[in-house]
Amino acid sequence: MKIAVASGKGGTGKTTVAVNLAARAGLRGESAIYVDCDVEEPNGHLFLKPEIEEIRRVEIPVPVIEDEKCNSCGECGKICHFNAIAMILDKVLLFPELCHGCGGCFHACPTGAITESPRDVGKIESGKAYIDAPDGRKVVEFIHGVLNLNEAMPVPVIRDIRKMIPEKKWVVIDAPPGNACSMVETVRGSDYALLVTEQTPFGLNDLELACRTVKELDVPVGVVINRSGTGYTGVSEFCAREGIEILAAIPESMEVARIYSRGDIIVNESGQFASVIDGLLKKLEERTGSAR
């Protein structure tokens, strides 16, 4: 089952929840994969410390113009939604960094003046993370994408990651924060979206936006409150009003903060945190109908 872990903004504990869900499932001996689609700032690897076995480049096709064949008709500029190609006087100008590689201009050109050339936008690394359990080492499969520096095109990397995800009992996908295209591309087609939030007015505001986006994707949604216990009730009231289930509340804890700051896997060391994650796994199994 594919569980996308998302949040309206960064810093809510999304990666902590995603990493520890995958790790705990792996520790229980179940097939699990952690997939980091937060390609602009992937950091799940800092905790899982995977051994990378394969690296694939991600390229998009960008147009190249053959001036001799171009009749300056301007059709390429008209079809480009991203202003990556435009007519200036009677000359075609290209802005490759804006190009999404959609192919529209190649097809629109009536004279065959446009050909494709690949542009490297990032890479996908995959391998295995080994987690020590009392009865031996357990494996969690690992995939993450890394967008090239100064590159503004995360969606092609996310799209390629999604094509690589193998069937596992637990596919835990760490989504990019926010509500933009990259979050939508990550959550689309998942069996369930877990939205991680915090009990503050800012947390509520971002949660409302994220819920609206996920509901449009027709993916069932539930909430995890991280660092709960602030006394602010706006988040619970919103969830009750919207009929959104709060699947878990993770209390603020110095122990958890210490383990996190060392870059370690929290379920390995904190019994209290592990039991919250166990409860979450159980509810996810029930809500997605994958309970045995």
Ligand code: SF4
């Ligand atoms: S491939 Fe698509 S995005 Fe790129 S220049 Fe052509 S129409 Fe625009």
Ligand code: SF4
């Ligand atoms: S569509 Fe083709 S022929 Fe027309 S301006 Fe663009 S490159 Fe030139």
